[in-house]
Amino acid sequence: MNIENWEITNKKSNIISKLLEVWNSKDLLFVFVKRDLTTFYKQTLLGPIWFVIQPILSTLVFMFAFGKIAGLQTNDIPKPLYYFSGIILWNYFSDCFIKTSTVFKDNLNLYSKVYFPRLILPLNIILSNLTKFLIQLCVLICITIYYKYQSIIPGIQIQMLLFPLLFILIALFSLGLGLIITSLTTRYRDLSLLINFSVQLLLFSTTAALPMPSNDSIYKEIILLNPMTNYIEAFRILIIGKGYFSYSSFGVSIILTTIILLTGLNLFFKVERNFVDTI
Amino acid sequence: MSDTAIILDNVSKHYRLGKIGSGKIHEEITNFLKKGNKKNTEKEIVKSLNNVSFEVKKGDSIGLIGRNGAGKSTLLKILSKITTPTFGTIKGQGRIASLLEVGTGFHPELTGKENIFLNGSILGMKTHEIKSNLDEIIEFSGIGKYIDTPVKRYSSGMYVRLAFSVAAHLNSEILIVDEVLAVGDVDFQKKCLNKMGNIKSKNGRTVIFVSHNMNAISALCNKTVLLEKGELVNYGDTDFIVNQYLNKPLQNESIKSRKDRTGNGEIQLLEINFFDIQLQNYISSPISGNNYIIELKIKLNTEVIDFTKVEIALGINDIYGNRISLISNKVSGEPIQILENNSIHIVRISIHKLSLSNGTYSINSFISNNGIINDWLKEAISFTIEKDQFFNQSEFSFNNGMGNFHLNYTYLNNA
Numbered sequence: 001m002n003i004e005n006w007e008i009t010n011k012k013s014n015i016i017s018k019l020l021e022v023w024n025s026k027d028l029l030f031v032f033v034k035r036d037l038t039t040f041y042k043q044t045l046l047g048p049i050w051f052v053i054q055p056i057l058s059t060l061v062f063m064f065a066f067g068k069i070a071g072l073q074t075n076d077i078p079k080p081l082y083y084f085s086g087i088i089l090w091n092y093f094s095d096c097f098i099k100t101s102t103v104f105k106d107n108l109n110l111y112s113k114v115y116f117p118r119l120i121l122p123l124n125i126i127l128s129n130l131t132k133f134l135i136q137l138c139v140l141i142c143i144t145i146y147y148k149y150q151s152i153i154p155g156i157q158i159q160m161l162l163f164p165l166l167f168i169l170i171a172l173f174s175l176g177l178g179l180i181i182t183s184l185t186t187r188y189r190d191l192s193l194l195i196n197f198s199v200q201l202l203l204f205s206t207t208a209a210l211p212m213p214s215n216d217s218i219y220k221e222i223i224l225l226n227p228m229t230n231y232i233e234a235f236r237i238l239i240i241g242k243g244y245f246s247y248s249s250f251g252v253s254i255i256l257t258t259i260i261l262l263t264g265l266n267l268f269f270k271v272e273r274n275f276v277d278t279i
Numbered sequence: 280m281s282d283t284a285i286i287l288d289n290v291s292k293h294y295r296l297g298k299i300g301s302g303k304i305h306e307e308i309t310n311f312l313k314k315g316n317k318k319n320t321e322k323e324i325v326k327s328l329n330n331v332s333f334e335v336k337k338g339d340s341i342g343l344i345g346r347n348g349a350g351k352s353t354l355l356k357i358l359s360k361i362t363t364p365t366f367g368t369i370k371g372q373g374r375i376a377s378l379l380e381v382g383t384g385f386h387p388e389l390t391g392k393e394n395i396f397l398n399g400s401i402l403g404m405k406t407h408e409i410k411s412n413l414d415e416i417i418e419f420s421g422i423g424k425y426i427d428t429p430v431k432r433y434s435s436g437m438y439v440r441l442a443f444s445v446a447a448h449l450n451s452e453i454l455i456v457d458e459v460l461a462v463g464d465v466d467f468q469k470k471c472l473n474k475m476g477n478i479k480s481k482n483g484r485t486v487i488f489v490s491h492n493m494n495a496i497s498a499l500c501n502k503t504v505l506l507e508k509g510e511l512v513n514y515g516d517t518d519f520i521v522n523q524y525l526n527k528p529l530q531n532e533s534i535k536s537r538k539d540r541t542g543n544g545e546i547q548l549l550e551i552n553f554f555d556i557q558l559q560n561y562i563s564s565p566i567s568g569n570n571y572i573i574e575l576k577i578k579l580n581t582e583v584i585d586f587t588k589v590e591i592a593l594g595i596n597d598i599y600g601n602r603i604s605l606i607s608n609k610v611s612g613e614p615i616q617i618l619e620n621n622s623i624h625i626v627r628i629s630i631h632k633l634s635l636s637n638g639t640y641s642i643n644s645f646i647s648n649n650g651i652i653n654d655w656l657k658e659a660i661s662f663t664i665e666k667d668q669f670f671n672q673s674e675f676s677f678n679n680g681m682g683n684f685h686l687n688y689t690y691l692n693n694a
Contacts, residue, residue: 008360008369031400039388042429113380114401115360273363276356277294 010273015262018269022117029120029127036128051132052139055091059083062209073211077242078147081140085240086208088136089232092129093174094199099125100178101195104186104275111276118272119265122179126171144240154241163238170231173257179264183271186279208232212244227253283372284453284485285335285358290367292328292353292509327353329509330367337372337452338483342490342500342517344524346661347641349506351489355379358455358487373452373485376403380457382442387431391422391441394430398445412448419474420444440467447474453485458492491639493521493665525564525665534659542652546584548644549623550576551593551660556629565662567633567685568669573606575626577646584648586615591626594643595635596658603640603683632669634685639663 022029041047062083066072074082100122104111107121141156148155185192204210205222206229213220223229224246230253236243328350335341343351356362358369359377384401385394395416399409409416417426420441422433430438490496496503496517503520505512513520535549553562554572565571575591592607606628608615618625641661646654669685 004374005370005372006375007371008357008364009367010363010365027406028400031397031406035386035389035393035397038393039386042388110384110401112356112361113383114377116401116403276362 012270012273015265015269018117018119018265022119022123025117025120028116029123032120032124033127036124037131048132048135051135055084055087055136056139058087062087066209075207075211075214075242075244077236077240078152081143081147081153081240082236083209084143085140085236086206086232088133088140089170089235090203090206090208090228091136092133093170093228094203095129095132096126096171096174097178097181098195098199099129100175101181101185102192103178103182104271104279105182105192108276108279119268122175122182122268125178126175130171140239155239157241159238163235166231166234166238169254169257170228172261173227173231176257176261176264179268180260183264183267186271186275202226202228205229206232207244224249225252227256282337283334284337284339285369285371285487287332287334288368288370290328290331290354290357290364290369291326292350292357292362293365294325294327295323326509328357328364331506331509331511332367333504333511333514335485335487337485339502340486340488340500342488342496342503342520343506344490344493344496344503344521345506345512346639347658348508350509351506352457353509354506355455355457355487355489371453374403375453375455376449376451377455378402378446378449378457379455381439381446385430385438385442388429390429391420391426391433392417394441395445398442399448402445402449403451404449408450416444416448419447419470443467443471447471452483453487455487457489491663493525493663497521525663534656537656537659539657541655542646544654545579545581545648546589546646546653547578547580548575548646548654548656548659549578550574551642551644552576553662563662564665565633565635567636567664567667568671569633571630571633573628573630575628575644577624577626579624586617588649589615590645590647591615592645593628594645596641596643597638597683603635607645632687633664634669634687635664636669636681636683636685637664637667638683640683 044050046053059080063079066083067074067079099106103122103125110121111118144153144155147153181191181195205226207223208228210223212223212229212233230245230250233244234250237245331350331354343354345351353362355377356379357364359375359379361379382394382398384398386397389397392413395413396406396409399416400406417423420437420443422437422441425433425437430441433441486499488496488499500517502515503517504514505520505524513523534551540547552574553565554560554574555562556570556572558572558574562571573593577591590607590609592605592609594605595603597603615626618627639661640663641658644654644656644659645652
């Protein structure tokens with residue numbers, strides 16, 4: 001029989017062995033994802049339709065407020081498509097980020113009663129939200145096909161297949177940010193009060209709702225510093241066929257995402273060992 | 280270490296009091312600046328576990344006993360990897376599963392079967408292991424009919440049975456069990472203990488078991504660790520250690536030196552002791568049904584005290600901290616009678632036919648003068664009632680449905 005040896009100390013184990021441990025517990029991860037999916041549908045009338053209603057309503061509000069009243073342009077993309085694509089991607093990011101940023105606090109009960117690789121729960125958030133996003137993506141693709149046959153946009157081409165790669169970047173970015181916040185809030189709780197508020201403000205540092213400035217300006221440079229701007233624009237290129245892309249700012253986004261993810265993982269692995277004592 | 284399951288080497292857990300969550304920017308900054316200055320913080324460190332070392336052989340069942348605050352739960356948390364030791368190492372061989380709670384992670388909306396998978400996975404089973412054991416788990420729980428019903432519709436008994444069935448089918452080499460067995464019905468508990476015992480004899484499973492229930496410890500464990508104030512007092516054969524634990528005097532020295540008091544300190548509690556009715560012998564483990572005298576030694580820190588306005592009260596709590604009863608001269612409407620003996624002041628309370636049943640209890644002490652708190656101490660002492668002779672029965676088996684109290688009742692003979 002294969003019997004594993006183990007050791008418990010206050011030494012911090014390295015990131016690689018931690019991630020390996022997560023990989024070995026992937027069974028548990030899938031059980032959690034399944035739990036979240038099943039419990040969401042139970043005792044709801046419309047089930048997954050709720051996933052679609054909310055972004056459609058937001059799109060209508062944006063079309064009215066930004067499009068009609070403020071008269072903002074949408075970079076040659078039909079307004080419903082522009083706002084809907086921006087909103088669903090932004091919502092995926094903000095849902096994952098906000099949920100992950102309170103993962104220690106929300107799951108204290110579970111964490112303080114049994115050990116399993118702590119990172120499983122943040123990963124569960126990323127994966128459970130994915131289903132919601134995929135349903136919304138289907139709706140987006142339907143809208144895109146409609147406009148494609150009106151010959152308004154190129155849309156739905158072979159480059160769509162690159163989307164999973166882009167998606168991984170977005171998932172890791174929101175994971176990294178969330179991990180940083182949840183690790184810091186075990187000590188400083190007031191940080192969590194800032195999150196909801198600042199996520200709402202952050203929306204306006206991307207092109208989810210606002211248009212990409214056509215000429216170079218300091219404002220353009222600032223919003224391009226936000227990785228989500230680049231990811232949303234790349235998303236529009238892949239699905240709709242129109243959007244902004246520059247190698248340099250996309251490259252910076254990838255570097256930023258990597259730094260944030262590594263910082264987040266490091267902090268998380270540091271805090272997870274003793275957070276039940278302090279929270 | 281072929282026949283060793285776990286080795287603990289100088290395991291310590293220290294907590295720093297008051298520093299956590301102060302949450303104020305200026306305090307955090309001053310703390311940061313003071314970091315080099317160790318002297319300042321040393322006082323506020325609580326040593327929840329201090330240099331605990333012992334070795335567990337494969338196939339052993341180890342009992343972990345000690346009074347409240349002895350460090351049992353801390354040690355369990357460290358062994359379960361929920362928190363890390365401040366110093367020291369634990370080395371071991373084999374998969375660990377720990378049961379600190381019944382039905383960890385159970386989701387009320389999910390069915391019994393779905394919860395078996397959820398709970399089993401959280402406790403460390405792989406999906407294929409659960410699948411191959413599923414029928415057995417369902418049969419063992421005895422709730423087969425309801426297995427596709429959401430557990431929120433279960434009675435608490437069914438809930439516990441399902442949770443235990445999952446736990447009983449864990450096949451880790453090392454099993455850590457907190458007092459979870461204290462819930463549920465007695466017959467089913469026995470069934471679970473047998474099941475766990477079977478696994479033990481087959482695969483050489485190692486079990487670490489924490490309980491306040493000495494009967495369970497004696498029945499389950501061949502060896503026992505006694506902890507006190509975070510330190511290992513003794514480790515050896517269960518009968519010997521349990522005896523040693525039961526015959527320890529109450530923790531009196533500590534009352535004098537306790538700092539976590541509330542009140543102005545005009546009157547202070549020094550000691551609490553149980554005596555037999557003749558005041559001849561100290562009693563460490565009172566027996567239900569006997570008469571006792573509780574003696575309080577107090578210190579007066581002020582010249583004049585009007586004892587007609589003084590309340591001296593003892594609140595008796597169970598191990599979960601629930602108030603069981605209150606002894607107070609304000610309740611009984613009696614004045615305090617002080618005996619003065621070489622500048623030590625003594626208050627005595629006579630207990631007629633102690634009616635607490637088996638279990639561990641703690642006492643909060645409370646002294647006030649004219650409504651102003653003088654001295655209030657939580658968990659001043661704790662004691663365990665091991666024998667029950669309330670109804671003058673010599674053979675009496677203890678079970679969990681008894682509650683904390685005996686009413687003084689008789690079955691009438693109508694003949």
